[in-house]
Amino acid sequence: MTALGFLYPGHSAEDDYPRIEQLLGSDIRLQVVHTDIGEDAHRVDALLEMGSPARLAAGVEELRLTGAEAVVWACTSGSFVFGWEGAHGQVRALARSAGLPASSTSFAFVHAVRELGAGRVAVAATYPEDVAGHFAAFLKAAGTEVVSLRSSGIVTAAEVGTWGLDEVLALARAGDHPDAQAVLLPDTALHTAAHVRDLEAALGKPVLTANQVTVWEALRLATRRVNAPRLGALFTKEPLVQSPGA
Template identity: 50%
Template structure:
């Protein structure tokens, strides 16, 4: 059994990790909350969410829970730190937990490269100024964003209320010209249940925040990170 501790801010779509425990063999995803306030999609607020003093205590809690790996499960709360800062952030978590650690943003970059891709379209819940940080983050990772669509969802809590129809409509509306995959960031967004429909509708791999977070955490824990019905990423191990 592989235990991937999920460091998660606020309350929105953390139930996706409970769902994954029933879909991925020999995997546990205990959620440890890092923040109990609002998770606003604002650069200054997101920098605060990913601050060292907020991440180290739950990372130590993950160590006490016997985590095999630890994931900072917040796309925007990691990519706002930039490519170098994001790696430093993962280092804080690893040092505090004593386990391999990463974040959702780093998981996106690794997942794209794992699939042998380099050109992606992004459909983001965030305001444009926040989403621009993700585009730059991916660029630093050698990934070209061919198109970006943004939706000005004010916070993670608001994103957590969006249903599968919204996710499917957003994916279908994305500009996929020249793209090899669609990325849908935001761990506050429920996407796991519609991954097969997303890929069937688009004819491309679709990477979503909680999907890549679980995948990266499992890989760090030494798990094969393979499962059916969770998209190309977990079927292409």
């Protein structure tokens, strides 16, 4: 049995995690601990507070008691708003606090894009334009070319959590670009676990969604690999050979 831990802010799409656990169909247990979201706002100052060391550390002790082998801060906007270096610092502090290998959803996207060998991506974001721009800048700092950036202008995670397949599919289609080798949907408040295969069939290319890549990143940290076709190309592709520390 492999136990994986996730610090998830508030309550929006956390039910994606038990769904993904079922889809993995293996001896994987996904443990979700909720952190205090503070103000529910896709606004830079609120996101910086949401991802502050104190808020993350508050959930670590509960997570340690679950026997988790790795921990991922299951929040994209609450990590990339710190910038490339700041997000690294956030993860290092989380690893020290938890005493476990650690990462965040922002880095999960970076590693998943590399796994797919996708040098050019399109971003279809629920966020306001300025916040979406921070994610694009984060990807560019990782060496990924963002060929298209779509912003939906939604301020709260609570609203994002109400979206179903029709809205998610419309977002992905609106954000796609002919030159993109993959489409990224970066909000962990967005329900996508049940939709990845439909999204990829509609777009004809890999689609990376926040909760999907977050779980994949935790598996990567625990050196586990699970073939799960219903979770899309990321969970079926053979790993690329990468240089150490990539």
